[in-house]
Amino acid sequence: xxxxxxxGLRVVGPVVQGGTIxxxxxxxxxxxxxxxxxxxxxxxxxxxxxKANHLPVPPVPxxxxxxxxxxxxLNRRVVLVEVLAP
Amino acid sequence: xxxxxxVVGCCLAGFAAAQSVQHHVVPASAAAVxxxxxxWLAGASTPLRQQHLVGPQHLTALVGRxxxxxxxxxxxxxxxxxxxxxxxxxxxxxxxxxxxxxxxxFAANLGxxxxxxxxxxxxxxxxxxxxxxxGVAVGWTASNVVRVQFSTPFVYQGxxxxxxxxGAPVAGQAADWWMADAVSDPVVxxxxxxxxxxxxxxxxxxxxxxVSAHTLLPGAHASFEAIGPAWSLGICAFGARAxxxxxxxxxxxxxxxxxxxxLASVDAMMVAPFVPDxxxxxxxxxxxxxxxxxxxxxxxxxxxxxxxxxxxxxQQATSNAIEWSVANAAPTLGMAxxxxxxxxxxxxxxxxxxxxxxxxxQ
Numbered sequence: 001x002x003x004x005x006x007x008g009l010r011v012v013g014p015v016v017q018g019g020t021i022x023x024x025x026x027x028x029x030x031x032x033x034x035x036x037x038x039x040x041x042x043x044x045x046x047x048x049x050x051k052a053n054h055l056p057v058p059p060v061p062x063x064x065x066x067x068x069x070x071x072x073x074l075n076r077r078v079v080l081v082e083v084l085a086p
Numbered sequence: 087x088x089x090x091x092x093v094v095g096c097c098l099a100g101f102a103a104a105q106s107v108q109h110h111v112v113p114a115s116a117a118a119v120x121x122x123x124x125x126w127l128a129g130a131s132t133p134l135r136q137q138h139l140v141g142p143q144h145l146t147a148l149v150g151r152x153x154x155x156x157x158x159x160x161x162x163x164x165x166x167x168x169x170x171x172x173x174x175x176x177x178x179x180x181x182x183x184x185x186x187x188x189x190x191x192f193a194a195n196l197g198x199x200x201x202x203x204x205x206x207x208x209x210x211x212x213x214x215x216x217x218x219x220x221g222v223a224v225g226w227t228a229s230n231v232v233r234v235q236f237s238t239p240f241v242y243q244g245x246x247x248x249x250x251x252x253g254a255p256v257a258g259q260a261a262d263w264w265m266a267d268a269v270s271d272p273v274v275x276x277x278x279x280x281x282x283x284x285x286x287x288x289x290x291x292x293x294x295x296x297v298s299a300h301t302l303l304p305g306a307h308a309s310f311e312a313i314g315p316a317w318s319l320g321i322c323a324f325g326a327r328a329x330x331x332x333x334x335x336x337x338x339x340x341x342x343x344x345x346x347x348x349l350a351s352v353d354a355m356m357v358a359p360f361v362p363d364x365x366x367x368x369x370x371x372x373x374x375x376x377x378x379x380x381x382x383x384x385x386x387x388x389x390x391x392x393x394x395x396x397x398x399x400x401q402q403a404t405s406n407a408i409e410w411s412v413a414n415a416a417p418t419l420g421m422a423x424x425x426x427x428x429x430x431x432x433x434x435x436x437x438x439x440x441x442x443x444x445x446x447x448q
Contacts, residue, residue, distance in 0.1 A: 006262035007131040026126035026265055028425050028436045030298035031311055039372025040286045042313050044296035049123055049270035049439065050220075058289070071434070072374055074427035075134070076363060 005079030009070055012052075016084045017062055023053045027077065029070040036060045037067065057083060108151070108447050109226070112144040113269055113420070116442040120162035121269035122220040125423075125441050127158060127232060129172030129253020130210055130261045135428045137195055138249040138440055139185040141420035145247060148447050152239035153178065153203075155446035156249065158232045158266040160213050162222040169212035170261030174253045176204040178240040181248040185422035186305025186383040190435045192424060195248050203236040208253075210261045224267070226444060232266070239448070249443065252428050267442040271419040274438070275302020276411045282331055282395065284345035285403025287314055287372070292344070295396045295405035304416040305383040306437045309376060312396045312405055316362035316373040319399040324356075325349040327393040327409050334404055341402045348395050348407030360398075381412055389414045 003010040008026040015021050023032055025047045035042040036058050045055050047070070058066065062085030069078040111117040128134040156176065160167060179200035189195055213229050216222065224230055255261070277299050283292030295312040302308050312320050331346035339345070360373025375396070381387060390412045396405035421440035426433020 003263070007260075008126045010263065026124065026263070028125065028423050028434055028439050030301050030309060030434075030436065031296055033313070033371075035371055036289075038370060039313055039315075041289050042287070042371065043289045043291075043293055044311065044313070046296070046298040046300065049300065051123055051125075051268075067368075067371060069368075069371065072361075072376065073430055074364075075425070075430070075433065076365075076368070078368060 004081050007077060009068070009077040009079050011068065011079055011081045014084055015057055015066065015081050016086050017057060018086060019057050020054050021057050023055060023068060025051050025053065025070055027070060031070070033069050034058060035067040036064055106448070110147055110445045110447060112140055112443045112445070116267060116269055118223055120220050120222045120224050121267050121442055123268040123270045123439060124161035124265040125268040125439070127253070127264060127266050128251045129174055129255055130170060130264045131255060133254040133428050135192060135252045135426050135433065137192055137424040138443065139181055139188050139195055139422040140247045140249065140443070141185050142245050143420050145242060148242045148445060149244050150242070151447040152241050153445050153447050154236050154239050156234045157226065157444040157446070158441060159224060159226055159444065160230045161265045161267045162216045162218055162224050163265070164215045164218045166215045167213040167264045168261055170210040170264065171256040171259035172208055172210065172253050173206065173256055174204060174208050174234060174251055175202070176234055177201065177250040178203050179248045179250070180243060181246040184246045185420060185437055186416065188422040188424065188435055188437065190307055190378070190424065191432045192250070192426070193431065195424065196250055197248070200250065201238060201240050203238050203240050204234050207256060208232060208234055210264045268439060269419065269442055271417040271438040273303060273413045273415055273417045275299045275413045278409045280327065280348045280393065280407040280409055282346040282348040282404055283406035284342050285398060285401040288406065293406045295408065297394065297408055297410055300436070300438045302381065302410055303413050303437055304381055304387060306381050307378040307435050308381050309378050310394055312375045313372050314360040314375065314398045315400055316360055316369060318360045318373060320358050320360055320375040321397045321399070322356045322358060322377045322394060323349060323352045323397065324354040324392050324394050325351040334402070339402045345404045347404060349393055383416055387412050
């Protein structure tokens with residue numbers, strides 16, 4: 001499966017319910033945010049020095065679109081990925 | 087005639103040495119092998135400004151020499167990179183301060199004596215996959231390297247150097263994912279999430295505030311962030327950890343029962359608005375508040391511990407509290423990296439992470 005996103009932020013591999021999501025961050029941002037569609041469901045994680053972050057997929061139904069973002073202002077990068085049912 | 091010949095020979099040898107091309111990698115540990123991280127390049131995929139501050143301990147071999155080119159090497163990865171073309175403006179300067187005194191404002195790190203060493207298009211070469219992982223040998227070959235040949239040399243006179251790169255992709259020739267080698271510092275601070283969050287944000291655990299342990303370093307800008315209602319006001323409080331949670335309602339707030347103050351004292355407060363993204367399509371992500379504390383590069387703060395908790399005004403809700411400690415030592419990387427959009431005066435500063443750079447000099 002080709003990575004989703006690019007331009008400094010991407011998701012590698014499928015995103016499956018109950019699994020792990022791999023987020024690669026090319027920028028020097030220190031926090032990556034994962035939102036299950038609304039601000040209320042946004043959770044933040046520190047970016048590891050190696051830049052490939054293996055994080056738990058949020059507990060959402062299959063078909064939910066996750067908004068993943070880093071940065072702020074004009075330098076914000078966003079990637080959308082769909083959570084797949086196992 | 088013999089002494090004359092010896093003198094002439096020595097002069098020629100000296101001249102040749104002064105003119106010889108040398109390459110110098112910063113940091114030296116990554117001269118031949120892949121370092122432990124990676125980073126994007128200004129202009130490869132999007133408009134970006136990147137500024138490196140390099141400490142003089144990395145540059146002693148270059149004192150008195152003319153820097154004539156700058157190179158970035160790809161990171162080791164089992165992935166071929168597509169090529170591209172970007173337009174760069176590169177300025178070098180003797181910086182007014184070292185990496186651990188770096189500013190988050192671009193102009194402050196350049197000082198007054200910057201030299202425009204290059205302006206024009208630079209190619210990102212198509213690059214075949216390599217063996218993957220830190221420590222793998224990666225050569226400084228044409229297909230692995232982005233090279234900026236200076237049109238104006240920069241004579242290095244000692245002290246810290248600022249390398250300022252402003253870039254944008256040439257239309258239709260962006261390289262979506264071309265990652266350069268980068269190195270991180272093992273020194274790190276510490277964080278412990280104490281809970282206490284409430285309100286409508288942060289998912290089930292109500293974790294709507296965060297701080298990265300990699301910003302809790304002497305010389306860094308510790309970055310405290312929170313997510314909440316757009317354009318609401320956040321109060322970021324710093325103090326000592328409370329021995330037990332204090333219900334916020336007990337203090338007269340009209341707050342949900344689950345809201346707890348986790349601070350025994352408040353030593354400082356900073357106020358920040360929850361700013362939504364300017365792009366209307368992203369405004370449902372709410373507002374993003376951030377405050378930064380400059381951590382002095384002073385042994386007096388090594389290991390210092392505080393607790394931080396946010397209060398969001400419209401809900402009168404507390405965030406999860408985070409107890410944090412500054413690292414017990416200063417970073418040894420000797421470099422800083424500031425990244426931001428070219429239209430913005432300031433950006434994201436890190437002193438634990440920087441690209442691997444190679445200078446060519448004569």
